[in-house]
Amino acid sequence: MFKLVALGDGAVGKTSCIKRYTEDSFSERYIATIGTTFALKSVEVQGPNGSKISARIVLWDLAGQPTYNELRRRYMAGASMAVIVYDVTRPQTFLDVGEWFTKFITVCPNAVVAVVANKIDRPDRLVPPEAGLMVKRWLDVLHYETSAKTGENINRMFTDLVMRSMEKQRELGPASSIDSAQSSIHATRPPKTT
Numbered sequence: 001m002f003k004l005v006a007l008g009d010g011a012v013g014k015t016s017c018i019k020r021y022t023e024d025s026f027s028e029r030y031i032a033t034i035g036t037t038f039a040l041k042s043v044e045v046q047g048p049n050g051s052k053i054s055a056r057i058v059l060w061d062l063a064g065q066p067t068y069n070e071l072r073r074r075y076m077a078g079a080s081m082a083v084i085v086y087d088v089t090r091p092q093t094f095l096d097v098g099e100w101f102t103k104f105i106t107v108c109p110n111a112v113v114a115v116v117a118n119k120i121d122r123p124d125r126l127v128p129p130e131a132g133l134m135v136k137r138w139l140d141v142l143h144y145e146t147s148a149k150t151g152e153n154i155n156r157m158f159t160d161l162v163m164r165s166m167e168k169q170r171e172l173g174p175a176s177s178i179d180s181a182q183s184s185i186h187a188t189r190p191p192k193t194t
């Protein structure tokens with residue numbers, strides 16, 4: 001069991017990316033996420049020496065910007081991966097990526113992060129692909145250009161994330177995997193203070 005959290009400013013397409021991946025659907029209508037919602041996805045990925053590994057991912061989707069730091073920390077706690085989404089038609093959402101990254105990585109230093117340039121189907125794009133590549137190098141994260149509307153790169157992004165976090169878990173050892181699975185089930189448990 002793996003926990004994934006979706007981060008980024010409001011209306012960038014967090015809910016839409018998750019919906020595209022878990023239900024293969026898309027809606028033009030904007031329905032602001034209220035509170036936290038969850039989606040489940042079972043995946044089969046290629047393991048070492050050709051074996052097939054099945055995993056369950058719990059995708060956490062939170063409303064825009066939680067005002068309380070403590071709430072945000074609890075939401076992020078135990079995540080083994082995060083998608084930080086920005087909207088290529090709104091530069092400010094790109095400029096906010098660094099802040100989302102810092103907030104997340106202090107809570108989950110071992111997690112795998114993907115920074116996602118979403119809405120690439122839009123003709124009124126303002127944030128160029130080079131900006132995303134720069135962030136990929138600076139923050140040492142995975143990076144994808146996606147469209148939840150057309151579905152471009154959505155599956156690839158989530159599949160890569162799961163594979164990378166499985167690899168990471170093998171590197172870190174089994175103790176951390178139990179810990180992250182439990183934290184994702186016991187959602188209300190406060191984060192460990194270190």
Ligand SMILES: Nc1nc2c(ncn2[C@@H]2O[C@H](COP(=O)(O)OP(=O)(O)O)[C@@H](O)[C@H]2O)c(=O)[nH]1
Binds near residue numbers: 029118122
């Ligand atoms: N054209 C286009 N619109 C998108 C895309 N992803 C999301 N949207 C639209 O952007 C708005 C906000 O999406 P939503 O997923 O609710 O954003 P969230 O607040 O980050 O969860 C909705 O009207 C979606 O239909 C995309 O890839 N392309």
Ligand SMILES: [Mg+2]
Binds near residue numbers: 014015031032062
């Ligand atoms: Mg949403």
